[in-house]
Amino acid sequence: MTRAELFAQIQEKQSFLCVGLDADPKKMPPHLKGDVLAFNKAIIDATRDLCVAYKPNTAFYEALGLDGMRVLKDTIAYIGEDHFVIADAKRGDIGNTSRYYASFAFNTLGANAITVAPYMGADSVEPFLEYEGKWTILLALTSNKGSQDFQHASQDGGVPLYAKVMTRATDWGSADQLMFVCGATKAEKFAELRALTPDHFFLVPGIGAQGGDLEGVCKNGMNDHCGLLVNSSRGILYAGQDEDFAAASRAAALSLQTQMAKALKNYLP
Amino acid sequence: MTRAELFAQIQEKQSFLCVGLDADPKKMPPHLKGDVLAFNKAIIDATRDLCVAYKPNTAFYEALGLDGMRVLKDTIAYIGEDHFVIADAKRGDIGNTSRYYASFAFNTLGANAITVAPYMGADSVEPFLEYEGKWTILLALTSNKGSQDFQHASQDGGVPLYAKVMTRATDWGSADQLMFVCGATKAEKFAELRALTPDHFFLVPGIGAQGGDLEGVCKNGMNDHCGLLVNSSRGILYAGQDEDFAAASRAAALSLQTQMAKALKNYLP
Numbered sequence: 084m085t086r087a088e089l090f091a092q093i094q095e096k097q098s099f100l101c102v103g104l105d106a107d108p109k110k111m112p113p114h115l116k117g118d119v120l121a122f123n124k125a126i127i128d129a130t131r132d133l134c135v136a137y138k139p140n141t142a143f144y145e146a147l148g149l150d151g152m153r154v155l156k157d158t159i160a161y162i163g164e165d166h167f168v169i170a171d172a173k174r175g176d177i178g179n180t181s182r183y184y185a186s187f188a189f190n191t192l193g194a195n196a197i198t199v200a201p202y203m204g205a206d207s208v209e210p211f212l213e214y215e216g217k218w219t220i221l222l223a224l225t226s227n228k229g230s231q232d233f234q235h236a237s238q239d240g241g242v243p244l245y246a247k248v249m250t251r252a253t254d255w256g257s258a259d260q261l262m263f264v265c266g267a268t269k270a271e272k273f274a275e276l277r278a279l280t281p282d283h284f285f286l287v288p289g290i291g292a293q294g295g296d297l298e299g300v301c302k303n304g305m306n307d308h309c310g311l312l313v314n315s316s317r318g319i320l321y322a323g324q325d326e327d328f329a330a331a332s333r334a335a336a337l338s339l340q341t342q343m344a345k346a347l348k349n350y351l352p
Numbered sequence: 353m354t355r356a357e358l359f360a361q362i363q364e365k366q367s368f369l370c371v372g373l374d375a376d377p378k379k380m381p382p383h384l385k386g387d388v389l390a391f392n393k394a395i396i397d398a399t400r401d402l403c404v405a406y407k408p409n410t411a412f413y414e415a416l417g418l419d420g421m422r423v424l425k426d427t428i429a430y431i432g433e434d435h436f437v438i439a440d441a442k443r444g445d446i447g448n449t450s451r452y453y454a455s456f457a458f459n460t461l462g463a464n465a466i467t468v469a470p471y472m473g474a475d476s477v478e479p480f481l482e483y484e485g486k487w488t489i490l491l492a493l494t495s496n497k498g499s500q501d502f503q504h505a506s507q508d509g510g511v512p513l514y515a516k517v518m519t520r521a522t523d524w525g526s527a528d529q530l531m532f533v534c535g536a537t538k539a540e541k542f543a544e545l546r547a548l549t550p551d552h553f554f555l556v557p558g559i560g561a562q563g564g565d566l567e568g569v570c571k572n573g574m575n576d577h578c579g580l581l582v583n584s585s586r587g588i589l590y591a592g593q594d595e596d597f598a599a600a601s602r603a604a605a606l607s608l609q610t611q612m613a614k615a616l617k618n619y620l621p
Contacts, residue, residue, distance in 0.1 A: 105449070140445070140449055142443075142450070142452035142453045142456070143449070143452055145421075145452060145453065145456035146452035146455055148460055149419075149421050149422050149425060149460065150418075152414075152418050152421065153418050156418060173443070173444060173445055173472075174411075174442070175442060175469060176409070176411055176442055177495075177496040178496070178498075180374070180409055180411045180412070181411070183411035183412055183414060184411045184414065186415055187411070187414035187415060191414070191417055200442070200444060200469045200471050201471060201501075201502060202469050202470060202471045202491055202494075202502060202503065203442075203469075203491070203494050203496055203498050203499065204498020204499055204500065204501030204502055204503070205497070205498045205501055206497050207496065207498050222472070225446070225471075225472050226446075227447070227473070227475055227476065228473070228474070228475050229446075229447075229472050229473020229474045229475040229476050229477075230472065230473055231473060232470075232473030232520060233470060233473055233513065233516065233517065233520075234472075234473070236513075236516065244502065244505075244513065247502065247505065248502065251501060251502075
């Protein structure tokens with residue numbers, strides 16, 4: 084999916100919602116008896132017209148055991164071609180090895196994008212960028228408490244690590260193949276992040292369960308292609324626990340989509 | 353396996369060799385017709401008495417497709433209890449999610465240790481450290497070219513990122529549960545790394561195919577528990593290409609073990 088196609092989806096649906104498919108059998112409605120694929124299909128059916136992206140986190144599928152990746156592949160196949168699918172895997176290794184991770188995410192699983200950790204530098208990221216028509220989403224500023232430990236620390240010349248990652252990485256990949264993970268716990272931060280990389284999309288976790296401020300993020304972070312994919316996982320997945328759980332999930336997604344439609348009207352340049 | 357048990361193995365075998373089980377069907381001897389498990393078993397049988405650790409990199413098993421993790425689990429089961437098994441996965445995510453990665457590596461696969469990326473900070477690493485009797489091996493200074501991009505950059509007070517990672521992480525985990533990945537391309541660097549963390553083991557890639565200097569690493573990096581696991585992958589795995597490939601692998605491992613025995617004699621305090 085190209086950047087123009089993604090933006091067209093956003094305009095058509097008036098939504099830049101990404102649904103995080105982090106299915107945990109222990110949190111799913113009991114009547115599903117831990118059937119993650121059935122759960123995912125119900126969530127996808129209930130939210131398909133309200134979101135432009137799905138983001139399964141690979142850890143949740145590894146947790147299902149040796150057949151977990153089969154569940155993930157079946158989930159991605161069920162989503163189909165009209166949504167942007169992100170394998171949230173946070174991979175990264177020497178070039179020779181990153182190449183295998185890229186092949187698994189893009190060829191075996193069929194994802195459009197994979198999240199990648201920047202610690203090992205350019206040659207750990209480039210093999211992901213070599214896939215034409217696929218996307219790399221690099222961790223920049225995450226929304227967890229531990230982001231304070233290294234990401235905010237000043238680098239040479241007083242530039243914090245996350246800013247150095249973003250600036251450096253724009254030499255590795257264009258806005259048509261590279262996005263950044265930018266956490267949402269402080270919405271005002273998005274003005275600075277957007278100034279660093281005016282054109283790139285940001286994948287924004289931390290809305291919903293983690294308490295981010297959607298309007299503030301949009302006000303500070305939106306660009307002329309929207310430039311934001313805002314993720315919600317738990318707030319949508321576990322909105323209901325009875326046989327009507329998918330309707331509750333749809334309501335949660337609809338609430339976010341409604342706010343997003345308003346934000347697009349107000350903040351899209 | 354405890355630190356004392358690992359050191360006992362090192363003394364008994366006069367070796368701190370880790371064999372990297374990065375099996376690539378395209379590089380394996382042709383007569384094996386891509387049977388990775390058969391290849392791994394032959395390599396393990398040929399090197400078992402010469403090494404103390406095996407390190408399969410998960411990317412190579414993902415590359416085998418959806419059943420790759422089954423091959424990895426069977427490989428780890430074949431290794432047995434007497435060796436230290438490292439799942440080289442370079443994982444790391446928010447705490448809730450890292451917990452699943454830890455469970456997969458330790459419970460599902462049965463590894464003794466997993467490599468972890470530090471970018472997301474304390475709460476991304478701690479879930480791995482919570483497993484009693486298991487080990488976390490944190491990326492500090494890697495041996496690839498891209499390590500220059502962020503790891504060497506100065507942090508607050510002129511401290512480079514890798515040093516900050518090592519110093520900070522010693523607050524998270526003791527030398528009985530935490531190791532560091534320290535690349536070997538410049539052996540003199542190990543004096544500095546050892547001063548930062550006197551007691552922790554270092555997992556050292558980059559010997560052999562990547563051209564590291566084994567004696568220099570030992571001279572600068574060894575501590576009173578040896579404190580080094582030196583990895584070789586390609587140099588051992590692909591030493592031969594005919595039906596006698598395992599004998600060639602054994603010869604390559606023996607050559608390293610012989611150097612290690614000498615280094616233990618010369619440099620173990």
